[in-house]
Amino acid sequence: MKKKKKRRSKKWRWVLLGVPISIILLGLGIIAYFGLDLTKQTVMLARAATTEHKPDLPQKKFEQAWPELPAPGESLGELTFPSLKLNVPVVQGTHDEELKKGAGHFAGSALPGQGGQVLLSGHRDTVFTKLEHLKKGDKVTFTTKYGDFVYEATSFKIVPADDQTVNVAKNYETLTLSTCYPFDFIGDAPDRYIIYTKLVSMPDIEVAKK
Amino acid sequence: MTLQSKLKKGTLIAAMSLGITFMSTAPGTTALAASDNSAQQLVDSLNVLKLDHVDYLYAYLQSVNLSGKEYSQIVKNTNRANQIIRNTNDVENLPNSAKVELLRIMMENVKLLQLKAVAIDDKGKPVDLINYRPGTTGLKIQLTDLNGKLLATFDPTLADLNAQALLAKINALQEAVKAVKKMSESGKFVAMPSASLPNTATELPTMIALGGLLVVLGGAALVPAVIYTRKTKQPAGA
Numbered sequence: 001m002k003k004k005k006k007r008r009s010k011k012w013r014w015v016l017l018g019v020p021i022s023i024i025l026l027g028l029g030i031i032a033y034f035g036l037d038l039t040k041q042t043v044m045l046a047r048a049a050t051t052e053h054k055p056d057l058p059q060k061k062f063e064q065a066w067p068e069l070p071a072p073g074e075s076l077g078e079l080t081f082p083s084l085k086l087n088v089p090v091v092q093g094t095h096d097e098e099l100k101k102g103a104g105h106f107a108g109s110a111l112p113g114q115g116g117q118v119l120l121s122g123h124r125d126t127v128f129t130k131l132e133h134l135k136k137g138d139k140v141t142f143t144t145k146y147g148d149f150v151y152e153a154t155s156f157k158i159v160p161a162d163d164q165t166v167n168v169a170k171n172y173e174t175l176t177l178s179t180c181y182p183f184d185f186i187g188d189a190p191d192r193y194i195i196y197t198k199l200v201s202m203p204d205i206e207v208a209k210k
Numbered sequence: 211m212t213l214q215s216k217l218k219k220g221t222l223i224a225a226m227s228l229g230i231t232f233m234s235t236a237p238g239t240t241a242l243a244a245s246d247n248s249a250q251q252l253v254d255s256l257n258v259l260k261l262d263h264v265d266y267l268y269a270y271l272q273s274v275n276l277s278g279k280e281y282s283q284i285v286k287n288t289n290r291a292n293q294i295i296r297n298t299n300d301v302e303n304l305p306n307s308a309k310v311e312l313l314r315i316m317m318e319n320v321k322l323l324q325l326k327a328v329a330i331d332d333k334g335k336p337v338d339l340i341n342y343r344p345g346t347t348g349l350k351i352q353l354t355d356l357n358g359k360l361l362a363t364f365d366p367t368l369a370d371l372n373a374q375a376l377l378a379k380i381n382a383l384q385e386a387v388k389a390v391k392k393m394s395e396s397g398k399f400v401a402m403p404s405a406s407l408p409n410t411a412t413e414l415p416t417m418i419a420l421g422g423l424l425v426v427l428g429g430a431a432l433v434p435a436v437i438y439t440r441k442t443k444q445p446a447g448a
Contacts, residue, residue: 034305055274055277057276062272062398062399069269072266095266106265108268111399119407124410167408169400169404180410186415192410
């Protein structure tokens with residue numbers, strides 16, 4: 001009888017101990033599962049934040065003029081207006097910092113020799129002040145590393161600042177200039193002055209490449 | 211949203227998709243149009259990111275040469291982000307491990323696209339994210355190329371932490387990559403189909419005018435002031 005009682009109490013002791021131990025183990029398991037996941041993710045985040053990604057392949061080279069994309073602020077050449085006796089440096093990009101350096105080439109438009117519309121913009125109070133005096137038929141030369149691209153002013157247009165019809169992709173070589181309008185406006189000019197041109201001559205890109 | 215309105219919307223979307231498919235098979239659709247579509251897809255994807263400008267990034271992404279491994283990692287990351295966010299409305303409700311994983315995924319995708327993300331304050335100074343205290347200063351994210359040239363700036367708001375908004379941005383980045391891949395088939399730079407004209411407006415004329423006005427006003431005030439001081443000096447000297 002006594003032996004049986006002892007066995008029973010032993011069993012109960014195991015049960016009594018087993019329940020809280022199981023709860024503790026379950027708790028530890030949950031902490032380990034979620035804690036480990038958080039730790040793992042934190043370690044992976046730290047690794048992603050601190051390690052530099054080395055690209056598998058080098059930068060792409062376009063199979064045309066300007067095979068390497070110019071970086072913002074990089075010099076592209078010079079714009080010359082013989083009738084206005086004006087020379088303007090041209091850089092890649094049309095954001096604030098770039099426009100301080102000269103006329104800017106809109107990065108989303110084609111570059112000279114790529115067979116599209118080249119859009120150059122500048123401030124009316126600095127590089128493009130004299131642009132209001134440019135007349136139809138006046139020549140504009142864009143001197144680049146490939147040579148001189150000569151254009152002729154064909155028409156002028158005034159559009160609202162939010163216009164989306166001028167800065168569009170074209171499938172022929174042309175140059176378009178834009179600046180603020182009116183030229184003597186005090187404050188944020190509400191319009192843009194657009195000068196359309198046609199290509200007169202351009203260098204042989206393949207020869208220039210060599 | 212009721213089932214009826216959902217059905218209505220679904221029908222409308224299906225009809226629009228059919229219309230677009232029909233239009234794309236119409237005669238005159240050329241390879242040029244295909245690259246134009248991809249270019250537009252790239253512009254639309256970048257617009258979802260709500261950046262200050264998209265033109266630099268648009269051009270830069272075309273110069274990025276992604277390997278198959280990098281491309282599939284971006285896809286894998288995006289799918290994982292979708293899995294994490296799909297069933298939540300608020301990113302704040304996600305477990306910490308999921309939040310950390312999301313941040314890592316975004317960071318990794320930015321790196322795979324050969325971009326760098328830099329946190330800056332309102333004055334443009336780099337911010338140490340570990341010691342950053344919300345509310346002390348604004349927080350913006352600058353995206354630069356590998357040489358540190360600024361391409362675009364993202365000014366996040368609370369609305370951007372909405373799960374769906376975040377997911378839209380992660381998916382948009384993948385759509386951008388897909389568009390770039392299609393565009394690269396021509397081997398040529400594809401110009402943006404259409405964009406706003408660059409902002410050439412400056413404060414220079416306004417500031418010069420303001421300066422001029424202040425000089426005139428100062429001059430006008432100086433004359434009676436000088437007369438008055440001379441008058442008041444005379445009896446003392448006399």
